[in-house]
Amino acid sequence: MIKLITIMSENLSDKQKLDIIKENIKAFEDFPKPGIIFRDIFSVLADPSLFKLLHEVLLSHVKEIQPPVEYICGVDSRGFIFGSILAVFLRVPFIPIRKKGKLPGPVDSITYELEYGQDTLEIQTNIIKEGGRVLIVDDLLATGGTLWAAAMLISNLKAEVVECLTIIELLDLKGRNKIPFPVYSLIQF
Ligand SMILES: O=P(O)(O)OC[C@H]1O[C@H](OP(=O)(O)OP(=O)(O)O)[C@H](O)[C@@H]1O
Numbered sequence: 133m134i135k136l137i138t139i140m141s142e143n144l145s146d147k148q149k150l151d152i153i154k155e156n157i158k159a160f161e162d163f164p165k166p167g168i169i170f171r172d173i174f175s176v177l178a179d180p181s182l183f184k185l186l187h188e189v190l191l192s193h194v195k196e197i198q199p200p201v202e203y204i205c206g207v208d209s210r211g212f213i214f215g216s217i218l219a220v221f222l223r224v225p226f227i228p229i230r231k232k233g234k235l236p237g238p239v240d241s242i243t244y245e246l247e248y249g250q251d252t253l254e255i256q257t258n259i260i261k262e263g264g265r266v267l268i269v270d271d272l273l274a275t276g277g278t279l280w281a282a283a284m285l286i287s288n289l290k291a292e293v294v295e296c297l298t299i300i301e302l303l304d305l306k307g308r309n310k311i312p313f314p315v316y317s318l319i320q321f
């Protein structure tokens with residue numbers, strides 16, 4: 133199976149790759165709370181052939197981003213996986229935006245609403261230069277609270293949010309409407 137997709141992937145468009153990936157994202161009802169359908173990106177990462185397809189589509193998107201970004205910020209925790217891959221590819225610094233209390237030294241922080249709760253994000257103070265062009269990466273856009281908070285942290289540092297990039301977007305929740313910066317998602321539910 134891995135070999136088959138590896139050979140085929142050269143002949144697949146990004147759209148076809150994303151259709152295959154979408155079909156393979158497992159959904160868990162009522163997790164972590166009743167009423168939530170949890171879209172589990174780890175079900176894709178557990179299959180090397182699917183992870184490879186996702187990797188290819190991500191690279192093909194980010195190499196077209198204009199203006200070229202100078203930093204990638206990955207959002208705790210699943211944003212670290214995809215953000216770090218892209219930072220290596222673009223040869224730019226990878227900067228973590230972490231949940232409260234995880235980063236050493238002075239930090240800037242912001243509290244935000246989640247689809248299921250509340251949280252605080254932090255970034256190390258002065259880690260990004262003023263005017264620096266930043267791509268923010270996370271796995272999923274739901275209510276938009278997380279990406280909004282991440283984008284506000286960056287813009288409070290007087291850096292430029294060039295794009296907020298997610299693998300999955302939950303359209304019903306209209307999260308992108310909260311975010312006053314370009315938002316791009318690969319797969320929508
Ligand atoms: O658009 P929102 O409603 O803000 O929700 C999206 C966020 O929720 C999930 O993270 P979570 O806080 O569950 O943390 P995790 O990545 O560590 O699992 C997901 O990875 C996004 O970061």
Ligand SMILES: Nc1ncnc2[nH]cnc12
Binds near residue numbers: 168247272274302
């Ligand atoms: N429905 C959902 N599935 C996976 N991760 C999430 N983060 C917030 N909402 C989520």
